[in-house]
Amino acid sequence: MDRQLILRYLLNSNRSHTSHQNITDMKHISILGSTGSIGTQALDVIRQFPGKLKVVALSGHTNINLLIEQVREFKPEIVHVSEDKNLEDLKNAIKTSGTKLITGKEELINIATYPKSDMVLSAIVGFAGLIPTIEAIKAGKDIALANKETLVVAGDLVMDLAAKHNVNIIPVDSEHSAIFQCMQGEDYDMVRRIILTASGGPFRTTDLKKLQKVSVKDALNHPNWSMGNKITIDSATMMNKGLEVIEAYHLFKIPPFKIEVIVHPESIVHSLVEFKDRSIKAQLGLPDMRVPIQYALTYPDRAKNTFEEFSFTKYAALHFEQPDIKRFPALDIAFEAIRRGGNTPCIINAANEIAVNAFLKEKIRFMQIPKIVEETMESATPCVNPSINDLLETDIESRKIAEELIK
Ligand code: NDP
Numbered sequence: 415m416d417r418q419l420i421l422r423y424l425l426n427s428n429r430s431h432t433s434h435q436n437i438t439d440m441k442h443i444s445i446l447g448s449t450g451s452i453g454t455q456a457l458d459v460i461r462q463f464p465g466k467l468k469v470v471a472l473s474g475h476t477n478i479n480l481l482i483e484q485v486r487e488f489k490p491e492i493v494h495v496s497e498d499k500n501l502e503d504l505k506n507a508i509k510t511s512g513t514k515l516i517t518g519k520e521e522l523i524n525i526a527t528y529p530k531s532d533m534v535l536s537a538i539v540g541f542a543g544l545i546p547t548i549e550a551i552k553a554g555k556d557i558a559l560a561n562k563e564t565l566v567v568a569g570d571l572v573m574d575l576a577a578k579h580n581v582n583i584i585p586v587d588s589e590h591s592a593i594f595q596c597m598q599g600e601d602y603d604m605v606r607r608i609i610l611t612a613s614g615g616p617f618r619t620t621d622l623k624k625l626q627k628v629s630v631k632d633a634l635n636h637p638n639w640s641m642g643n644k645i646t647i648d649s650a651t652m653m654n655k656g657l658e659v660i661e662a663y664h665l666f667k668i669p670p671f672k673i674e675v676i677v678h679p680e681s682i683v684h685s686l687v688e689f690k691d692r693s694i695k696a697q698l699g700l701p702d703m704r705v706p707i708q709y710a711l712t713y714p715d716r717a718k719n720t721f722e723e724f725s726f727t728k729y730a731a732l733h734f735e736q737p738d739i740k741r742f743p744a745l746d747i748a749f750e751a752i753r754r755g756g757n758t759p760c761i762i763n764a765a766n767e768i769a770v771n772a773f774l775k776e777k778i779r780f781m782q783i784p785k786i787v788e789e790t791m792e793s794a795t796p797c798v799n800p801s802i803n804d805l806l807e808t809d810i811e812s813r814k815i816a817e818e819l820i821k
């Protein structure tokens with residue numbers, strides 16, 4: 415199918431196009447990464463709609479205590495953890511809830527493809543989310559996509575696969591949810607540009623010299639959003655925005671020259687679309703990820719919730735400024751990765767995961783993160799039209815190169 419056609423299919427699809435359930439019926443949800451920031455906020459959304467949304471499958475990784483609480487409360491039919499160690503308490507919790515426990519890395523796919531689920535929330539962090547998301551698509555599950563790395567690493571393959579299996583990919587990322595909402599009822603041929611907003615993170619105004627020495631604690635102190643550690647560091651380097659540009663490029667089939675980034679410190683305007691007639695649509699709201707999560711889970715319907723009301727007088731002024739490329743070289747690296755195409759986005763994603771992890775362990779300084787990503791991009795073996803296996807190899811090779819650079 416032609417790329418524009420795939421896109422129109424995905425964006426114009428409504429209930430009658432999906433093979434799945436109407437929100438007025440019960441929608442069954444599997445959550446990959448239920449113990450994370452997105453996972454827990456999704457459960458908070460699901461709590462609001464007991465008659466409409468039901469959890470059938472959950473996966474956690476290291477936070478077993480939280481997973482136990484979730485199993486007790488939501489009584490999923492099946493739950494997954496990668497390791498088989500120290501699971502006595504979980505096993506006991508499961509005895510009373512009637513949930514089936516599965517373990518082992520490979521078995522995670524059973525959560526992604528669980529027959530009784532209508533939609534999979536892909537909320538594992540990083541490259542680890544890719545294969546389960548692909549398997550969910552192959553099983554015909556609609557995807558609420560938080561794991562942006564899936565599209566960064568394998569956007570072409572994943573979008574083609576979604577079209578082939580008639581699967582809707584509904585963005586959870588707030589910027590992409592905003593664009594998706596602005597595009598309802600619109601024609602992609604009429605788009606002049608899309609504008610992704612960025613908060614600028616904790617170092618938006620930090621002196622460049624001081625930026626060399628910032629601590630992990632400083633970098634984890636995001637001004638507007640409370641998120642997992644990896645995406646919080648990505649927000650501080652603005653690599654997150656770079657990854658989001660790549661995500662938008664695949665999700666909306668928009669050429670990179672039509673994608674712009676603007677810094678908006680208040681994080682109230684979540685993103686904008688400008689049309690050919692110079693009309694601009696924006697989606698606004700408080701920085702609360704539960705709103706885009708709910709939209710993805712209930713799409714195409716909207717449902718009343720108990721979230722905080724937005725006050726215009728509290729936000730009497732909203733500000734916008736150009737991103738500072740000296741301070742945030744990661745943004746340029748991401749645009750360069752799109753230009754080079756092939757496996758380059760996969761390379762920068764892998765190098766970034768390694769570099770962020772090294773920064774969190776205080777092995778490298780903050781400004782070394784984009785340097786390691788750029789040097790890995792220059793050293794890893796390019797591949798023009800990668801298969802999934804090529805991308806798995808690229809990921810391994812790029813991680814090794816980044817690790818060597820860190821040493
Ligand atoms: P967190 O680190 O908070 O949560 C990650 C989740 O994935 C946890 O449930 C974790 O389990 C699990 N996990 C981690 N590694 C593995 C692995 N190797 N195998 C299986 N499961 C694993 O991340 P976030 O919730 O912040 O982010 C999730 C995704 O959503 C990311 O791709 C991020 O970019 C995206 N996103 C997040 C936003 C946010 O506000 N947080 C906003 C927009 C996008 P455990 O905790 O039990 O170890």
Ligand code: MG
Pocket residue numbers: 587588589658
């Ligand atoms: Mg975002």
